[in-house]
Amino acid sequence: MYAPDDPTRYQEVLVSPMYLAGSNGTGEAGFAPVAHWPHQYLDEGPCQLLVTSPDQRIRIGWFGDDFELWKISAAEDAFSAPRWTATFNHVTPAEMVAGLTATLVQDYDEAIASDTPGRFLTGPTVPWRDTVRPLTDAGWNLDGAAELGTVEIIAPDDQAGILIDRRGYGSDRTTVELWAGPPGWGTRAEATFTARTPSHLIAETAAVMAKSTPVVRERHQVDRGMQHLVTMTPVASATPIAEAQVSRAPTPLDVRRTAVTQAVHRAARAPRTAADLRVMAAQSRSTGPGQKRTGHPAPATSARLPASSPAPRRGR
Secondary structure (H helix, E strand, O other), X not given: OOOOOOOOOOOEEEEEOHHHOOOOXXXXXXXXXXXXXXXXXXXXXXXXXXXXXXXXXXXXXXXXXXXXXXXXXXXXXXXXXXXXXEEEEOOOOHHHHHHHHHHHHHHHHHHHHHOOOOHHHOOOOOOHHHHOHHHHHOOOEEOOOOOOOEEEEEOOOOOEEEEEEOOOOOOOOEEEEEEEOOOOOOOOEEEEEEOOOOHHHHHHHHHHHHOOOOEEEEHHHOOOOOHHHOEEEEHHHOOHHHHHHOOOOOOHHHHHHHXXXXXXXXXXXXXXXXXXXXXXXXXXXXXXXXXXXXXXOOOOOOOOOOOOOOOOOOOO
16 A cells, blocks of 8 residues: 555556556546436435436446446337346446447447447347457467366456356356456456347457557556556656557546536535535636536546455456
8 A cells, every 4th residue: 555645656657558457436438438428316326327328228327336336238228128238347447448338329329320229239240259359369369278168368468358158048147258457356357248248349348458558547546466467657757659649548637627526516406505615616726718518517436445345256
C-alpha cells in the first residue's frame, strides 16, 4: 500500500498491457459509446445505473458495490428475458467493456436503419476459431493442456487468455471467458459470456483486449501484485504520440469531474443547504468555459468494493 503522503501515489502513468491495468474506479470508458442512450439512476437495489437502448432491448447495468461490476444483456423486446448476458468483474478495465458497448451501438443503429431484429440477437454464427481470430492474429497461442471439451488461447506473456467451454447444454451456461492476471481478488480480470452471445460481440471485445495501446491510471490504482507484470510510464514523460494513443481513456481529472457532477445530481433532489451550494461551486470551478454540457448526467462510477474478499471464481 502507498502511504497517504507518498508523492507518487496519484502520479498518472501509462500502463501496458492494457488487460493488466485493472479498473481505474470509473465506468466512463465503458459508458462512453452509449452516452446518448437513456440513463436511469437507481437508489435502491444492487444496480446503481441502468443504461438501455431506446427500445430497451439492450440493457447495461452498473453494479458499483458488487464483484460483478457490469451486467450487459440483450432481449427480443423490452419485456422478454435476456437472450444472452455478458458479465465483467471489478478488475476488468472499462476500456475492454467499451469494445462490447461500442459494437452494440453499431449493431443497434444498423438494425433501426434496416428495420431488422439486429445482429446483437443473432446468436453464435461462426466457428470458435473466428471468434478468437483477433487474439491469434496478435500472436496469442493455443494451449495444448486445456481440458477435454475446452479450448484456451493464451497471450504471449501467459498472463491473459480466452477459455471456450464446449461442454454441457443450456442457453444460460457460461461458454466463453476472457481472463487476465493471476488469480486473486484484486488481480484477476474476468469477462464471461453465456451460450447464445453473438460471436462477433465476443470477437470485438477480444480485439480490444489484444491491443497494445496503453491506458492511463494513477499509480496506486495498479495493484501491487500486478506492478511487476506491467510497464508504467509517467504521463508527464510520455511522448506526444503515446499521449494521443490514450486520448480516449478517462483521466483522473475526468473522474474527479464526474464525482462533482454526481454530487450536484444528488443535491438537486434535496433542499439546497450550504453544503449543496459548496458542491455547485466546486462544479463551476472544475468545468471550463469551453466544456460542452450534455443532457445526460455522468454515470455513477465509483466502484466501492466490499470489505470482505470472497475467493476468486476460478484460477489457472
